[in-house]
Amino acid sequence: MGRIFKFVGIVLLVLLVGLQFFRPDLNSEAPDPELDLIAVTSPPDHIASMFRSACYDCHSNQTVYPWYQKISPVSWYLNNHIQKGKAAVNFSVFESLEKADRIGLLVETCEVVEAGTMPIQSYLLLHKEARLTPENRDALCQWTEEEALKVMRE
Amino acid sequence: MKKQIVRLVVLGILFLAFQSFSPDTSAEKEFPEEISVILKTSCYDCHYTGAKTEKALKALNFEEWEGYRVTKKIALLGEVCKVVEEGKMPPEKYLEHKPGSKLTDKQKKLLCEWTEQEAEKLMQGK
Numbered sequence: 001m002g003r004i005f006k007f008v009g010i011v012l013l014v015l016l017v018g019l020q021f022f023r024p025d026l027n028s029e030a031p032d033p034e035l036d037l038i039a040v041t042s043p044p045d046h047i048a049s050m051f052r053s054a055c056y057d058c059h060s061n062q063t064v065y066p067w068y069q070k071i072s073p074v075s076w077y078l079n080n081h082i083q084k085g086k087a088a089v090n091f092s093v094f095e096s097l098e099k100a101d102r103i104g105l106l107v108e109t110c111e112v113v114e115a116g117t118m119p120i121q122s123y124l125l126l127h128k129e130a131r132l133t134p135e136n137r138d139a140l141c142q143w144t145e146e147e148a149l150k151v152m153r154e
Numbered sequence: 155m156k157k158q159i160v161r162l163v164v165l166g167i168l169f170l171a172f173q174s175f176s177p178d179t180s181a182e183k184e185f186p187e188e189i190s191v192i193l194k195t196s197c198y199d200c201h202y203t204g205a206k207t208e209k210a211l212k213a214l215n216f217e218e219w220e221g222y223r224v225t226k227k228i229a230l231l232g233e234v235c236k237v238v239e240e241g242k243m244p245p246e247k248y249l250e251h252k253p254g255s256k257l258t259d260k261q262k263k264l265l266c267e268w269t270e271q272e273a274e275k276l277m278q279g280k
Contacts, residue, residue, distance in 0.1 A: 099277060100228050100231070100232050100270070100273040100274075100277065101232055103225055103228045103229060103232075103277075104228060104229035104232040104233065106225070107225050107226055107228075107229035108229060145225060148225040148228075149224075149225060152224070152225065152228070152276075152277050
């Protein structure tokens with residue numbers, strides 16, 4: 001009996017190690033200072049850190065990975081989220097969007113945060129720093145609106 | 155006496171004539187005719203005051219158009235074109251009941267051209 005357990009254990013371990021060779025590429029490119037939202041708009045620190053801790057992991061080219069998220073199969077699950085998130089919105093290429101789309105994105109950012117649709121629940125479970133207080137949300141919305149008006153007047 | 159009557163009649167005529175210059179008091183925007191037709195047949199059933207679709211109304215109510223702030227208008231215009239182009243709007247379920255509301259490719263193009271022009275106007279402060 002004990003032997004079987006040992007055998008199964010070893011097989012699982014080998015499998016887990018083997019899985020590590022099938023790891024998706026990490027989403028960590030250097031930010032482009034000419035396209036990245038934070039680089040281009042240089043928001044106040046508290047706004048920039050909100051974007052980094054509550055949005056950028058899935059909506060930029062710079063995910064900050066806790067160690068366990070680099071391990072397959074967790075990494076696959078995570079990569080799926082990141083790819084979907086970036087396809088919808090990628091703040092790393094903010095400046096490459098048309099003017100009207102930049103305004104739209106800023107307005108929408110405020111709305112999804114205010115409605116509590118973003119950040120998503122599963123993300124908040126593991127990222128306490130991404131939980132936004134009503135004051136955080138108000139500050140973010142005030143900034144996005146000011147910025148949208150700035151883009152408008154460009 | 156006769157003079158007074160003539161004056162009164164003239165004043166009356168003037169009063170009536172001025173009625174045609176009364177200001178437009180509705181908060182509703184006047185959209186170009188061809189756009190208006192598209193919106194009425196394919197959008198207003200859910201996105202216009204009186205619709206029972208609360209969520210849709212909250213997202214966009216065309217009757218309240220002029221009440222939206224300018225950045226919100228620009229965002230909505232972009233969104234309108236996007237959801238229509240992607241075929242997300244009008245929703246499939248709705249089209250099952252009202253196949254006549256399905257937009258043709260030509261209508262979609264027309265709508266997107268208009269939303270883009272309108273957003274451009276807004277950005278130029280017009």
